[in-house]
Amino acid sequence: MSRAPGLPEVPSRRLMLKGAAIAAGALVAAPGIAQAAPDRPTAAPYVNPLVLQRADPHITRHTDGLYYFTATVPEYDRIILRRSHTLNGLATAAESVIWRAHATGPMGAHIWAPELHRIGGKWYIYFASAPAEDIWAIRIWVLENAGPDPFRGTWVERGRIRTAWETFSLDATTFKHRGTRYLVWAQHEPGMDNNTALWISKMANPWTLTGPQVRLSTPEYDWECVGYKVNEGPYALQRNGRVFLTYSASATDWHYCVGMLTADAGSDLLDARSWSKSPVPVFTSDDTTRQYGPGHNCFTVAEDGRSDVLVYHARPYKEITGDPLHDPNRHTRIQRLGWKPDGTPDFGVPVAGTVKAGA
Secondary structure: OOOOOOOOOOOOOOOOOOOOOEEOOOOOOOOOOEOOOOOOOOOOOOOOOOEOOOEEEEEEEOOOOOEEEEEEOOOOOEEEEEEEOOOHHHHOOOOEEEEEOOOOOOOOEEEEEEEEEEEOOEEEEEEEEEOOOOOOOOEEEEEEEOOOOOOOOOOEEEEEOOOOOOOOEEEEEEEEEOOEEEEEEEEOOOOOOOOEEEEEEEEEEOOEEEEEEEEEEOOOOHHHOOOOOEEEEEEEEEEOOEEEEEEEEOOOOOOOEEEEEEEEOOOOOOOHHHEEEOOOOOEOOEOOOOEEEEEEEEEEEOOOOOOEEEEEEEEOOOOOOOOHHHOOOOEEEEEEOEEOOOOOEEOOOOOOOOOOOOO
């Protein structure tokens, strides 16, 4: 999502990321990293777009064999869920509203980027929201459902994830690596010449951070700084002895794209020096397939239980009238994720649509 208008303007120079910025913290989190097979798959017979007008998509395959889907709706006022035995089935699956924004006060506006995770036998949803009276004071919040079925039971508001500063923050994701659960999110750091950077911290429980909060990446390349200086929408994939952390950069128009950080699986993930950043985006708009602004991705696994699948949103047109955040046509899309001989992900280009998506 594009960043609050009150945050710093994009400077003309690049910001150099040097070392880790560390602060104390308290409160946050959720689960899972997608893991799958080393095959490099061929073109996939997936329906695209998969779900119309659903941005920031998150799909997870649970142990019950079902795919669970959630995403940002254009009205920014509720959290929805779908489920299906197949990925294509999500296109026509019934959609349930499991939570609505408050009419007043906290969690009253800009309900963005929900992620559904199963941790410790309970369901958690991580999402961003702002008070109804201060719609750009966006922070990260957590819902919990202790029941076995996230469509039933009671969703309890666990509260806000407390980070080191009272600043614009969003797009929390969680994963477990070598027995430790981490939270990664996007936040504006006071005094920094950016809109948002990426941060990581260990978690004491699914809604609480513990220990240092470390800056992993800040916008520094030109492609990360178009319209807004943004690193956001992180998601982790563990494979081939490495941890890959994708993220999205720039404004949410056709310049929106995916970048990637990489760390060795045996390294200290809380040491910013463990991570290397790709100097070029790994997934971008494509004029040939007419898909624009691909981003806010996650990963899931195909029905074969082995092949990796890339999940993301994009628009089927390049030009937007007005603020991109007011344009509803960011559609959920999926495609097979390939692997290069060196063991790194091969994103390819956003595949062409298989069904007509309205402009």
